[in-house]
Amino acid sequence: MKTRTFDLIVFDWDGTLFDSTALIVRCIQDACRDVGVAVPSDTDAAYVIGLGLHDALKHAAPGLPPERYPELGNRYRHHWFSRQQEVVLFPGTLEMLQDLRARNHWLAVATGKGRRGLDEALAQSGLVSLFDGTRTADETASKPDPTMLLELMREFGTEPARTLMIGDTTHDLLMASNAGTPRVAVSYGAHEPEAFGQYAPLHVAHSTRELHDWLLENA
Structure with a gap:
């Protein structure tokens, strides 16, 4: 050997x-839509993959006030855990x-x-x-x-x-x-x-x- x-x-x-990757992008976009902030493009949403959730969502939704990051994170988790069996x-x-x-x-x-x-x-x-x-x-x-x-x-x-x-x-x-x-x-x-x-x-x-x-x- x-x-x-x-x-x-x-x-x-x-x-x-x-x-x-594709499912994470959709979940980020759906979470942003849920909280009423601009929905990132596929490229921008894919860029944050690999970062911790807090850092990823901060980059994906730069216009969101920091006190609402937990809300955005909860919406992301909701979409991910409801669909993770797809990947x-x-x-x-x-x-x-x-x-x-x-x-x-x-x-x-x-x-x-x-x-x-x-x-x-x-x-x-x-x-x-x-x-x-x-x-x-x-x-x-x-x-x-x-x-x-x-x-x-x-x-x-x-x-x-x-x-x-x-x-x-x-x-x-x-x-x-x-x-x-x-x-x-x-x-x-x-x-x-x-x-x-x-x-x-x-x-x-x-x-x-x-x-x-x-x-x-x-x-």
């Missing part, structure tokens, strides 16, 4: 493993994770989701047993703050050079840069791949199959 380059591989969730893993995700486990990598998730949302998504997708650690934005700092990655590295005793972050947004890549870890981007999620270059990803994968193959060869 080829020698591992990385001991810990950390995945973003939405738009990286879970095909949820599924990207094809090939389970096989990719199983192959990485077979190579004895530690696997983790660092996500802008809240703990309830991630736990329900892990249960729905049947992936609970495949991950050794998880961090959510309501437990620690929101991306691109590096705290989630720093905490995971401390948990597993890994160095930045032996830790790989994989995500679909510039928030993920900047978090990895801030933590000093190598990073890989995927182009099939929330952000356009043209924005990734300044964060120096090792690779930009255009499908889960391509990501799977790259990881088996390089991780």
Whole structure:
């Protein structure tokens, strides 16, 4: 078996493993409509994916008074939890994770989701047993703050050079840069791949199959 380059591989969730970008965009737009503020475009709503909910909604509805952020957040959660069963893993995700486990990598998730949302998504997708650690934005700092990655590295005793972050947004890549870890981007999620270059990803994968193959060869 080829020698591992990385001991810990950390995945973003939405738009990286879970095909949820379109639904998140609709839920953000519906929440803004519910509270009577301007509805963001698909591009503007997709941009905030990966941030913690408070930061995401603040960017999506800049004209909303701060005291109404909880109301907007509650409306977003209402729409998301009523429809989350519509979204599924990207094809090939389970096989990719199983192959990485077979190579004895530690696997983790660092996500802008809240703990309830991630736990329900892990249960729905049947992936609970495949991950050794998880961090959510309501437990620690929101991306691109590096705290989630720093905490995971401390948990597993890994160095930045032996830790790989994989995500679909510039928030993920900047978090990895801030933590000093190598990073890989995927182009099939929330952000356009043209924005990734300044964060120096090792690779930009255009499908889960391509990501799977790259990881088996390089991780």
